[in-house]
Amino acid sequence: xxxxxxxxxxxxxxxxxxxxxxxxxxxxxxxxxxxxxxxxxxxxxxxxxxxxxxxxxxxxxxxxxxxxxxxxxxxxxxxxxxxxxxxxxxxxxxxxxxxxxxxxxxxxxxxxxxxxxxxxxxxxxxxxxxxxxxxxxxxxxxxxxxxxxxxxxxxxxxxxxxxxxxxxxxxxxxxxxxxxxxxxxxxxxxxxxxxxxxxxxxxxxxxxxxxxxxxxxxxxxxxxxxxxxxxxxxxxxxxxxxxxxxxxxxxxxxxxxxxxxxxxxxxxxxxxxxxxxxxxxxxxxxxxxxxxxxxxxxxxxxxxxxxxxxxxxxxxxxxxxxxxxxxxxxxxxxxxxxxxxxxxxxxxxxxxxxxxxxxxxxxxxxxxxxxxxxxxxxxxxxxxxxxxxxxxxxxxxxxxxxxxxxxxxxxxxxxxxxxxxxxxxxxxxxxxxxxxxxxxxxxxxxxxxxxxxxx
Ligand SMILES: *Cc1c(COP(=O)(O)O)cnc(C)c1O
Numbered sequence: 001x002x003x004x005x006x007x008x009x010x011x012x013x014x015x016x017x018x019x020x021x022x023x024x025x026x027x028x029x030x031x032x033x034x035x036x037x038x039x040x041x042x043x044x045x046x047x048x049x050x051x052x053x054x055x056x057x058x059x060x061x062x063x064x065x066x067x068x069x070x071x072x073x074x075x076x077x078x079x080x081x082x083x084x085x086x087x088x089x090x091x092x093x094x095x096x097x098x099x100x101x102x103x104x105x106x107x108x109x110x111x112x113x114x115x116x117x118x119x120x121x122x123x124x125x126x127x128x129x130x131x132x133x134x135x136x137x138x139x140x141x142x143x144x145x146x147x148x149x150x151x152x153x154x155x156x157x158x159x160x161x162x163x164x165x166x167x168x169x170x171x172x173x174x175x176x177x178x179x180x181x182x183x184x185x186x187x188x189x190x191x192x193x194x195x196x197x198x199x200x201x202x203x204x205x206x207x208x209x210x211x212x213x214x215x216x217x218x219x220x221x222x223x224x225x226x227x228x229x230x231x232x233x234x235x236x237x238x239x240x241x242x243x244x245x246x247x248x249x250x251x252x253x254x255x256x257x258x259x260x261x262x263x264x265x266x267x268x269x270x271x272x273x274x275x276x277x278x279x280x281x282x283x284x285x286x287x288x289x290x291x292x293x294x295x296x297x298x299x300x301x302x303x304x305x306x307x308x309x310x311x312x313x314x315x316x317x318x319x320x321x322x323x324x325x326x327x328x329x330x331x332x333x334x335x336x337x338x339x340x341x342x343x344x345x346x347x348x349x350x351x352x353x354x355x356x357x358x359x360x361x362x363x364x365x366x367x368x369x370x371x372x373x374x375x376x377x378x379x380x381x382x383x384x385x386x387x388x389x390x391x392x393x394x395x396x397x398x399x400x401x402x403x404x405x406x407x408x409x410x411x412x413x414x415x416x417x418x419x420x421x422x423x424x425x426x427x428x429x430x431x432x433x434x435x436x437x438x439x440x441x442x443x444x445x446x447x448x449x450x451x452x453x454x455x
Contacts, residue, residue, distance in 0.1 A: 001083065001085070002083065002251065003082065003083055003085060004080040004081065004082045004083070005080065005081040005083075005247040005250060005251060006078070006080055007078040007243060007246060007247055007250075008078075009074050009077075009078070011078055011243070011246055012070055012073050012074065012077050012078055012239070012243070013065060013238075013239050013242040013243065014064065014065055014070070015062040015063060015064050015065060016062070016063045016065060016235045016236055016238045016239065016242075017061070017062065017235070017238040017241070017242060017273060017274050017277065018055075018058055018059070018060055018061055018062065018063055018231075018235055018238075019234075019269075019273045019276065019277060019280075019346060020058065020059045020231065020346070021059050021060060021061035022061065022277050022280045022281065023280070023349070024280065024353070026059075027231070027320075027345055027346060027349060028307075028320035028345070028349070029057075030317035030318065030319055030345075031307060031317060031318040032317060032318075033309070033314065033317070033318050039317045041053045041054070041057070043317075044056075044317075046216075046217055047213065047216050047217060047223055047224040048223060048224065048225075049121045049122050049124070049125040049127065049223060050125060051121045051124070051125070052118065052121055052232045055231070055232040055235055056230060056231045056232045057231075063235060065117075065239075066117075066120060068120055069116055069117050069120050072112075072116045072120075072146075072149055073113070073116070073239065075105075075106065076104050076105045076106065076112075077239065077243070078243045078247075079100055079101055079102055079104055079105075079240070079243065080100075080101050080104070081098055081099070081100050081101075081243075081244055081247040081248070082098065082099050082100075082101055082377070082412075083096065083097070083098055084097040084098070084099060084376070084377055086376040086377055087372070087373065087376040087377055087393075087396075088396070089376075090372070090375075090376045091393065091396045091397060091400065092400055093396035093397065093399050093400045094399055094400060094403065094404065094405045095395070095396045095399035095400075095404065095405065095406045095407070095408050096253070096405070096406070096407050096408065097392060097396060097408045097410075098244075098248075098253070098255070098407070098408065098409045098410075099409070099410045099411065099412040100240055100243070100244045100271060100409075100410075100411050100412060101379070101412050102240065102267065102411065102412060102413050102414055103379065103381065103382075103412065103413075103414050103415035105142075106145055107138065107141040107142040107144075107145050107172070108138070108141070108382075108414050108415045108417065108418070109138045109142065109267075109382065109413055109414030109415075110237060110240060110266070110267040110270065110411070110413050110414065111138050111139050111141075111142035111143075111227055111266075111414075112142040112145055112146060113236050113237050113239050113240065113270065114142075114227065114232075114233045114236035114237060114266065115139070115142035115143045115145065115146035115225070115227065116142075116145075116146040116149065117146075117236045118130075118143070118146065118225045118232075118233075118236075119143065119146035119147045119149065119150045119152055119225075120146075120150055122150075122152060122223050122225070123150040123151060123152055127152060127221065127222065127223045128152065128153060128221040128222065129152060129153035129154070129155060129219065129221060129222040129223075130143060130147055130152055130153070130154050130155070130216075130222065130223055130224070130225045131154075131155040131156075131157070131212040131213075131215040131216040131219075131222055131223075131224055131225075132154070132155070132156055132157070132212050132224065132225045132226070132227065133156070133157045133158075133159070133183065133205060133208030133209045133211065133212045134156050134157070134158045134159065134162070134169075134173075134208070134227070135159050135162060135205045135208070135263070135336045135337050135339055135340070136162050136166065136169070136335070136336030136337040136382075136384070136418075136419075137158060137162055137166050137169025137170065137172075137173070137336070137418065138169075138227075138337055138382070138414060139227030139228070139337075140156035140158055140169070140173050140178065140180065141169060141172050141173050141176070142227065143156070143178075143225055143227065144156065144172075144173040144176035144177065144178035145176050147176075147177075147178070148176045148177055153177075153179075154173075154176075154177070154178040154179070155178065155179045155181070155212070155215060155222075156173055156178050156179070156180045156181070156212075157181050157183040157185060157187075157188075157191075157208040157211040157212050157215075158170065158173075158180050158181065158182060158183055158208065159183055159202075159203040159204060159205060159207075159208050159336065159339075160182050160183060160184070160201065160202050160203035161202035161203055161332040161336065162203075162336045163180075163182040163183070163203075164182075165334075165336070165421055165422075166336075166418050166419070166421070168418050169418050172418075181211075182203075183203050183207055183208040183211050184201065184203055184207050184208075184211065185211060187211070187215070188210075188211040188214045188215055189214060190207075190210045190211055190214050190313045190315075191207075191210075191211045194207055194312075201329070202329070202332045203329075204312060204328075204329045204330065204339065204341075205339055205340045205341075206309075206310075206311050206312030206313075206326055206327075206328070206329075206340070206341055207311075207312045207313075207329075209226070209310060209311035209312070209316070210311040210312050210313035210315055212224055213311060213315050213316065214313075214315065217315075226310075227264070227266070228263055228264025228265060228266040228340070228344065229264035229265065229266070229310065229319075229340075229342065229343070229344045229345075230344070231344075231345070231346055233264075233266045233344075234265065234266050234269040234270060234273065234344055234346055234347075236270070237266045237267060237269065237270020237271070238269075238270050238273055238274055239270070240267070240270040240271045240411060241270055241271045241272060241273055241274035241275060242274050244271060244274075244409065244411075245274050245275065248409075253407050254284070254407065255275060255287065255407050255408065255409035256286070256287065256288065256406040256407050256408070257287070257288040257289070257290065257395060257406060257407075257408055257409070258271065258272045258275060258287070258288070258289045258290070258409045258410065259290050259292055259388040259391045259392050259395070259408070259409075259410040259411075260272060260290075260291065260292065260388050260410060260411045260413070261291075261292045261293070261335075261338060261384045261385055261386075261387040261388045261413060262291040262292065262293050262299075262300065262338065262343060262347065262358075263335075263337045263338040263339070263340050263384060264340050264342070264343060264344055265291070265343045265344030265346070265347035266344065267411050267413040268291055268292075268347070268388075268411065269344060269346060269347050270411070271409075271410075271411035272289050272356075272411075275287060275289070275409075276289055276350065276355060276356070279355060280355065288357065289355070289356045289357065290356070290357045290358070290359055290391060291347065291351065291356055291357070291358045291359070292358075292359055292360075292361060292387040292388045292390070292391045293338060293358065293359075293360050293361075293387065294333055294335055294338050294339075294360065294361065294362075294363065294366075294387065295360045295361060295362045295363075295433065295434065295435050295436065296330055296331045296333045296339075296362075296363070296433075296434040296435070296436055297324070297330040297331075297333070297338055297339050297340065297341075297436065298324070298360045298436055299322050299323065299324055299340070299341065299342060299343045300322050300343060300347075300348070300351055300358035300360075301358050301359070301360045302324070302360075302436065302438065302441050303321075303322035303323050303324045303341075303342075303343075303441065304322065304323060304441075304445055305320070305321070305322050305348060305352050306320070306321075306323065307319065307320050308321065308323040308325065308326050308341075308342060309326040310326070310342060311326065312326055312327060314326065319342065319345050320345050320348070320349075321342045321343055321344070321345050321348040322342065322343055322348045322351065322352075323341055323342040323343075323445070324341045324342075324436070324441055324444055324445070325341060325441070325443075325444025325445045325446075326341055326342075327444050328341040328440075328444040330436070331434040331436070333363050333383075333434060334363060334367075334383045334419065334421075334422035334425070334431070335363065335366070335382075335383040335384045335386070335387065336383075336384075337382070337384040338384050338387065341444075359391060361387055361390050361391070362433040362435070363383070363431055363432075363433060363434075364426070364431050364433050365390055366383065366386045366387050366389075366390045367383065367386060367422070367423070367426035367431060368390075368426075369386050369389045369390035369393050370383065370385075370386035370389060370416070370423070370426075371423075371426070371427075372389075372393065373386070373389050379412070379415065380415060380416045380417065380423070381412060381414070381415060381416050382413060382414040382415060382416045382419060383416060383419050383422050384413060384414065385411075385412050385413045385414055385416075386416075388410045388411070388412075389410070389412075391410075392408055392410050395408055396408060
């Protein structure tokens with residue numbers, strides 16, 4: 001029995017998989033809030049390169065990965081597929097647990113899979129600088145890394161709560177030459193206004209997105225980049241699932257159930273979409289696919305499915321998604337990367353139509369799972385990733401109780417080496433659980449821009 005399955009560099013995928021080619025019905029398009037019409041490609045040109053705008057709307061099944069991007073991927077890809085032998089033994093489960101380990105990339109997560117591609121396309125089209133937001137700091141690090149490799153400048157608006165909790169993430173971004181602002185900042189009009197109303201805010205991803213979009217829109221030579229949610233981001237992340245599928249083929253296995261944590265949906269969808277394709281096609285009708293989110297930010301489990309803004313200020317197009325309302329400021333839980341009011345439209349559609357399930361967890365039980373994982377498998381994982389590990393442990397225990405030999409697969413999205421303050425709080429028994437109250441969901445949803453009656 002192999003402990004880890006390693007593919008050769010020649011098996012890094014040459015094409016990304018686009019699930020839009022296989023959806024039972026087309027995705028609801030992004031809408032211009034002013035005209036209420038679907039967004040036209042030209043309208044996105046001030047903030048994104050044309051190639052990414054094309055990928056966003058493409059229904060081609062396979063999209064070629066440029067050689068320059070594959071060359072950078074070779075730094076850490078293919079990533080290993082591990083069999084969690086020691087976790088299985090500890091749980092005495094008959095289940096076989098496998099995980100893809102994305103913590104081996106230089107920034108420490110799956111995020112450079114898209115950051116490198118986005119920096120590349122921007123470089124090709126003459127962009128000089130990219131502005132972005134970051135929650136936990138993982139996306140900012142990944143984009144700083146990608147921009148550095150392709151000679152672009154990078155400006156990062158970092159959510160205040162994380163900026164204060166994770167100074168070393170900032171230092172990492174600065175080492176890769178990015179300029180980092182604590183968001184809300186005084187660098188943008190939206191940031192200044194927000195600070196005036198609420199000087200002690202812990203910030204949110206929605207606020208930071210507004211700042212980064214404003215920054216990019218006001219500079220001809222700058223573009224904006226998003227690290228999750230959008231179709232092209234999920235597309236780039238399919239390298240994870242495609243490699244996993246190849247590795248499973250080599251050992252003659254196929255997952256019965258797939259878990260992943262969801263902030264905006266990119267690592268989970270990147271890992272599961274190549275498998276979900278088999279389910280959509282009818283080849284694997286019994287495959288279960290489960291999105292794991294925090295109880296404190298329960299987008300898929302408590303949000304409503306409707307058009308909402310992607311940011312807090314209402315500057316982005318409207319996206320059809322499960323949302324807690326764009327004005328929602330989630331409690332400052334330690335899984336900063338999961339604090340987003342919405343989720344990827346592609347994921348939301350598949351959840352709405354019943355192809356994918358969703359489950360929510362409290363941070364204390366999540367950290368307990370992370371501790372058990374570190375005690376058995378060794379790796380000290382990101383608090384975000386610990387959400388699916390909690391789900392996996394529950395599933396493995398259920399398999400034991402029911403005497404089932406399931407194959408469980410999850411995407412282990414990153415390491416937690418910059419999250420030790422959170423681990424410390426857990427070890428000292430200081431973690432607090434937040435359950436987002438239903439009244440507040442209703443309140444935040446009262447300001448939604450378009451009521452198309454679909455809910
Ligand atoms: C950002 C991040 C996430 C959440 O983002 P998705 O787009 O949902 O993947 C999860 N895990 C890690 C380690 C992250 O850095």
